[in-house]
Amino acid sequence: MPETFTNAINTILNHIKPTAPENIFLDGALGRVLATPVKAPWDIPRWDNSAMDGYAIHAADSSCQCQLQVTGFIAAGETAQDLEVSPGTAVKIMTGAPTPPGCAAVVPVENTREDSGKIIIEKPVPLGSHIRWQSEDIQQQQVVLKQGTILQAPHINLLASLGFAQVSVSMQPRIAILATGDELVELGQTPGESQIINSNSYALAAAVKEAGGVPVMLGTARDCRQSLLEKLHAGQQADMLITSAGISAGDRDLVRQVLDELGLEIHFWKVDIKPGRPTAFGQIRGVPTFCLPGNPVASILTFEAFVRPALRKMTGHQHFFRPVRQGRLEHEVKRKSGRREFMRVLVTENSKGELFVSSAGDQNTGIMSTMVRANGVAILPEDRGNLLAGEYVTLFLLNPAEPLEQV
Numbered sequence: 001m002p003e004t005f006t007n008a009i010n011t012i013l014n015h016i017k018p019t020a021p022e023n024i025f026l027d028g029a030l031g032r033v034l035a036t037p038v039k040a041p042w043d044i045p046r047w048d049n050s051a052m053d054g055y056a057i058h059a060a061d062s063s064c065q066c067q068l069q070v071t072g073f074i075a076a077g078e079t080a081q082d083l084e085v086s087p088g089t090a091v092k093i094m095t096g097a098p099t100p101p102g103c104a105a106v107v108p109v110e111n112t113r114e115d116s117g118k119i120i121i122e123k124p125v126p127l128g129s130h131i132r133w134q135s136e137d138i139q140q141q142q143v144v145l146k147q148g149t150i151l152q153a154p155h156i157n158l159l160a161s162l163g164f165a166q167v168s169v170s171m172q173p174r175i176a177i178l179a180t181g182d183e184l185v186e187l188g189q190t191p192g193e194s195q196i197i198n199s200n201s202y203a204l205a206a207a208v209k210e211a212g213g214v215p216v217m218l219g220t221a222r223d224c225r226q227s228l229l230e231k232l233h234a235g236q237q238a239d240m241l242i243t244s245a246g247i248s249a250g251d252r253d254l255v256r257q258v259l260d261e262l263g264l265e266i267h268f269w270k271v272d273i274k275p276g277r278p279t280a281f282g283q284i285r286g287v288p289t290f291c292l293p294g295n296p297v298a299s300i301l302t303f304e305a306f307v308r309p310a311l312r313k314m315t316g317h318q319h320f321f322r323p324v325r326q327g328r329l330e331h332e333v334k335r336k337s338g339r340r341e342f343m344r345v346l347v348t349e350n351s352k353g354e355l356f357v358s359s360a361g362d363q364n365t366g367i368m369s370t371m372v373r374a375n376g377v378a379i380l381p382e383d384r385g386n387l388l389a390g391e392y393v394t395l396f397l398l399n400p401a402e403p404l405e406q407v
C-alpha cells in the first residue's frame with residue numbers, strides 16, 4: 001500500500017538528525033546556519049562617540065548661539081584623554097571619535113561658522129545630540145544572534161564587529177547522488193540512438209546546493225547488480241544517499257533488490273502523490289536513503305516534497321518547508337481524488353497582492369517544458385476531485401525572490 005504524503009514526510013523528518021556543528025571562518029559563512037546562539041563579548045559602541053563631524057560642546061553652551069574657543073581636535077581612531085570640554089570652549093570632533101570628558105552634545109559643522117579661531121553656533125542643538133552612547137546598540141553578554149539564524153551580510157557585519165573571526169555553524173551534509181539506467185550517458189558525451197543524457201544528477205546536485213548540502217556525484221550505475229552494488233557502496237560514506245530511477249515495475253528496475261542486499265531498512269516504498277508515486281525512503285546503516293523516480297519532473301518535484309525538507313532539518317534550519325500562499329484558480333481543474341498532486345503553475349498578482357493561478361501547461365510527468373515555464377507549484381489536496389475556477393489553492397513559489405507578473 002502506498003504511504004500518504006503526510007505519513008511519508010513525518011516519517012522522513014522523524015529519522016533525520018541535524019548535523020554536528022563546525023567552526024568556519026567568517027568569510028565563508030554566508031548562507032550558513034548558526035549552530036549555537038552568539039553572545040556579545042563587549043558593548044557596541046564600546047565608548048561614547050560622535051555621530052557627526054562637528055564640535056563637542058559643554059552643557060552650558062548647548063542652548064545659546066554663542067562664540068566658543070576651539071581647544072582641540074579629535075579624529076576617529078584617536079583617544080580623548082588629554083582633552084576636556086569646559087564652558088566657552090569646543091573640541092573639533094570627527095564622526096566615530098570618542099567624545100571628550102565634559103561633552104554634552106555635538107554640533108554638526110554645518111550648524112557653525114568659523115571666525116578667527118573661534119566658532120559661532122548658528123543653530124544650537126538639544127543636549128545629547130549626535131552622541132552615540134556606549135552600549136546603546138548592544139550590551140556585553142547580550143544574545144545577539146539566535147541558533148538557527150541564516151547568516152546574511154548584516155549578521156556577518158555584526159559578528160565581525162564583535163571580533164568573531166570564526167563562527168559555529170551546522171556542518172553541510174555530503175549528499176551522494178546516483179543515477180541509474182542503461183540508457184544514460186554522461187554530460188559531454190554525444191547520446192547514441194536510444195540514449196539520453198543523465199540530466200537528473202545535475203538537477204539534483206543543484207537542488208542539494210540550494211538546500212545547503214554538498215553534492216557528491218557518484219555518476220551512473222548500469223541496470224545490473226554488480227554496477228549498482230559498487231556505486232551504492234561508495235554512497236554509504238555520505239550523510240545521505242539519493243538514487244534516481246530504476247524503482248518502478250520494470251524488468252530492469254533493480255535498485256530495490258540491491259539496496260535490500262546492502263541492508264536497507266525501508267520506511268516506505270510508494271507514496272500517494274502525483275507525480276512521484278514510486279518514491280522510497282529508508283536507511284542503510286543509519287544513512288538516510290531516498291529513491292526518487294527517474295522522470296526528470298518527478299525527480300525535481302519529489303526532491304522538493306521530501307528531500308529538501310529533510311536537508312533543511314539536517315542543516316539546522318528552523319523552517320523545513322517553503323512558505324505557502326493561497327491563490328485563486330483561473331480555470332477549472334479536472335482530477336480524481338486520492339493522491340496529493342503537485343501541479344506546475346503560473347502565478348500572477350494583482351495590485352492588491354492577490355494571487356492568481358493557472359496551469360503552466362501539459363501536466364504529464366514527461367513534459368519538462370511545463371516545469372521550466374512554471375514559477376510555482378500548486379498543492380492539490382488528496383481529498384478533492386475536480387476543482388472549480390475561482391477556488392483557492394495552496395501553492396509555493398519556485399523562486400520567491402523574483403517579482404510576480406502583475407495583472
Ligand SMILES: Nc1nc2c(c(=O)[nH]1)N[C@H]1C(S)=C(S)[C@@H](COP(=O)(O)OP(=O)(O)OC[C@H]3O[C@@H](n4cnc5c(N)ncnc54)[C@H](O)[C@@H]3O)O[C@H]1N2
Nearest residue numbers: 179181197198199200201245246247248249293294295298
Ligand atoms: N508498470 C508500471 N510502470 C511504471 C510505473 C508503475 O507504477 N508501474 N510508474 C511510472 C512512473 S509514475 C514513473 S515516474 C516511472 C518511474 O520509473 P523509475 O523511477 O523506475 O525510472 P525509469 O523507468 O528507470 O525511468 C523513467 C524515465 O526517466 C528517464 N530517466 C531515468 N534516469 C534519468 C536521468 N538520470 N536523467 C534523465 N532522465 C532519466 C528514463 O529514461 C525514463 O524515461 O515509471 C513509470 N512506469
Ligand code: MOO
Nearest residue numbers: 275276295298365
Ligand atoms: O513519478 Mo511518475 O513521473 O509519477 O509519473
